[in-house]
Amino acid sequence: MDDLVDDYDQALSPLRRCSNISSNLIDDLLLILYKLHLQKRFSEPIPTIGMYIALASLAIAVKLPMDLTIQMPGVLDQQAKLGSVAFMCIMMAFLLPSLANMNGMELATNITALGVLIITLVVNVCIQINTGLISHSEDMHITEYDGAKKSKGIIAHDKRAIAILYVAMLLMLLMIYICTALMILKSKQVLESKYQEMHKSIQQQARQLTVVNLKQHVIKYGVMATTGSTQLVTYCSVTTSASEVIGFLIFLLHHFTMPDNIRYEIRHRAHDSEYKWSILGILIIQYIGIILGATALLYRFDAPIEYMLAIEGIRKLIKFYRVESCWTDTLSDWRHNRLYSSPKLKHLIYKLQIFGLSILTHSQKAIVMTCKAIIIIPMLIAMCAMPPLYLFLDWLLLSLFRIQVDRRPEQVLHFAQYVLQPQDRNISARTLNSIINSVKCSNQNAERQQPSELMRLIQNVRDFKGVIEFDSLDVQSNYRDCWSLPVVTLATIALSLHEIQPGVLEKFQNVVSDGLVYVKLVEKNLNHNDELVSVQKAAERLWLEIEVYHTWLKKNLKDPELQEKTAIQIVGWFRDNATNMELVVGHKSICASSMGRITKTILLSNGNNIDEHGTDTDESGNDTVELSQEALFIKLSSMIADILAACLTNLPQVIVTKCHESVIEKREESVHAAATLLGKTSEIINTLQARQLPNLNPDDSPFIDKWRDHLRAQAP
Structure with missing residues (x-):
């Protein structure tokens, strides 16, 4: 220095x-x-910063319009600064439906944060308009050519008008956000009430849970979940449609001003700021983002058209101009919430509250009416253009690809009673048909992913005797059993049998893994109580250890010591190790208890026992015929198949449970998960329902100990 x-x-x-x-x-x-x-x-690193702004523009960077210090007198500089504001408008229009996924507190927080950002941006742009940082006068663009001077003057005047228009649109979009948030709060309450009423009605329709009936059940809840979601209500609301029109108009304005600025950039050096050449990169990235956003808005605009197509008769078009109560109900509810104040000011505060809410209510109605006015012209144009377009697409699909669009009006009429919407609005048959086909598509795609090997394992199950054979009444138990733990324990013993071919063991392990996926669904949805949670978690952790490390509680299943043992000695080895670990705290104690109980049951079957030397003897102490590893493997596989089959008889109830989701934002996803599960397990359900199932109480069916008690009581 x-x-x-x-x-x-x-x-x-x-x-x-x-x-x-x-x-x-x-x-x-x-x-x-x-x-x-x-x-x-x-200012040397400013072009580098400019390239960062160009890349960050994809995340709605608003640095340029927020900057009150750096002069940007060039035509291209001005366009880039206003392009950030245009991009902000389009992204606000695009992101409006995301409000539907928020609860009351999240709506308040996000709307407040957005309001602070928009107000700050608007104030900054207004300051720049007033001080001349945006839309410089002709005197600041004097060049040696009169034509250039005149062109700059015209462009400068346009920039000022465009900036004012963008500011107005930002404020309008902010008011639309607030208006939509208030509508969502009330609509969510109305839709939840209607959903619960419809859910009770379906529950009263007691029907056998066959695959055919389950498919109908899933579609019913799919229609309820989709049409009764605040996502669809918000997506198809007039405020969302108006924001889309606003965003698309801003895109058109930005699009038609771009060529003039690019041509001017080619003839003259239109970037005079410290950002230098990087301003062109910012402008290009902004333009790409604006095009993508506008394309998405245009693609999404057919949602309100569906409502209009559902209206019968032009006379009902007048109803479109009315403001439904769901827009103002939240404010009406707030009238009854008294604000806390001193007794002397109580009357005054209440009057001010009523006065303020009255103003907000009228403002809310004005915004809704304005939104309806904004969208009515493009909506009418689209209504005229869309029917011929649909006919043309149908003809094109039929002519070129021999595909005929399946409208299925009968299925639409059958499931129309399950449509949930606030007020008395309807949805078109095309939309309802699309919802039904979406659920069917999830089901049909999953049907191609049937667990065939698991089917082969359980298709020979007849009497479910393995549910009682794995556990003897003569063996004490410290823990209540779940479905997955005995399956994992039996599979552990089977995987340690070294005389079985490795390929067979690998295939067996994969089948057990497939079965445990559905077992966990039964446990999670039907018997996930506090008493069984620790046991289920222990089983899950143990199976992960076996799959990844091929060990049981840190004991290597490929241990050379095991390779020299007979089948019955391997069982005794597991029994001895389990006995030593039963006093350990945590999941090891649970797993050891299960292993000890099962191995003792195997050894006690048919009166056999194991002495201290590992010799198989009967109750009289005489040596018995050694059980081969192949025979033990078949016996273990049979018990696992019986346990899995008994557990999977609860799959229909799991599907019904998954259809009914308590959280409104997760219902549609949960129904599609139920449809997928039904598709993957339809063959299993049909196979098991063809068996003679024990007559258990439906509330007892999800629990293995209830199955065991019932089967023992029915045994001769």
Whole structure:
């Protein structure tokens, strides 16, 4: 720094020798030169920052319109600054339906944060309009050519008008956001009430849970979940449609001003700011983002048309101009919430509250009416254009691809009673048919993913005897059993049998893994109580250890010690290790208890026992015929198949449970998950329902101990 000052001082030394120039003036000049140097030095990274802004523009960066210090007098500079505001408008229009996924507190927080951002942006743009940072006058664009001067003057005037228009649209979109948030709060309550009423009605229609009936059940809840969601209500609301029209109009304005600015950039150097060449990159990225956003808005605009197509008769079009109560019900409810105040001010505060809410209510109605006015012209145009377009698409699909669009009006009429909407609005048959086909598509795609190997394992199950054979009444138990733990324990013993071919063991492990996927669904949805949670988690953790590390509680299943043992000695080895671990705290104790109980049951079957030398003897102490590993493997596989089959008889109830989701935002996803589960397990359900199932109480069916008690009571 000192060297720089010395250089400037040396350059100004001739002036110091002039007697008519004061030293103070020279010092001031030296300071000015130094400040100019610093400004140039600090502005060197600005083009790099400009490229960062260009990339960040995809995330709605608003740095340029927020900047009150850096002058951007160039035509291209001005366009880039206003392009950020245009992009903000389009993204606000695009993101409006996302409000439907928020609860009351989230809506308040996000609307407040958005309001702070928009108000700050609007104030900054207004300051720049007033100070001339946006839309400089012709005097600031003087060039040596009159034609260039005239062109710049016209463009400068346009920039000022465009900036004012963008500011107005930002404020309008902010009011639309607030209006939509108030509507969502009330609509969610109305839709929830209607959903619960319809759910009770369906529950009263007791029907056998066959695959055919389950498909109908899933579609019913699919229609209820989709049409009764705040997502669809918000998506098809007039405020969303108006915001889409506003966004598309802003895109058209930005699009038609771009060519003039690009041509001017080619003829003249239109970027005069410190961002230099990077301003062109910012403009291009902005333009791409604006095009993509506008395309998405245009594609989405047919949603309100569906409502209009559902209206019968032009006379009902008048009803479109009425403001439904769902827009103002939230404000009406707030009238009854008294604000806390002192007794002296209670009357005054209440009157001010009523007065303020009355103004907000009228404002809300005005915004809704304005939105309806905004969308009515493009809506009528679309209504005229869409029917011929649909006919043309149907003809094209039939002519070129021999595909005939399946309207299925009968299925629409059958499921129309399950449509949930606030007020008395309807949806078109085309939309309802699309919802039904969406659920069917999830089901049909899953039908191609049937677990065939699991089917082969359980298709020979007849009497479910394995449910009682794995556990003897003569063996004490410290924990209540779940479905997954005995399956994992039996599979562990089977996987340790070294005389079984590795390929067979690998296939067996994969089948058990497939079965445990559905077992966990039964446990999670039907018997996920506090008493069984720890047991289920222990089973899940143990199976992960077996699959990944091939160990049981840190004991290697490929241990050379096991490779030399017979089948019955392997069972005894597991029994001894389990006995030593039963006193350990945590999941190891649960797993060891299960292993000890099952191995003792196997050893006690048919009166056999294991002495201290590992010799298989009967109750009289005589040596017995050694059980082969192949026979033990078949026995273990049979018990696993019986347990899995008994557990999977609960799949229809799991599907019914998954259809009914308590959280409104998750219902549609849950129904599609139920449709997928039904598709994957339809063959299993049909196979098991063809068996003679025990006559259990439906509330007892999800629990293995209830099955075991019932089967033992029925045994001869």
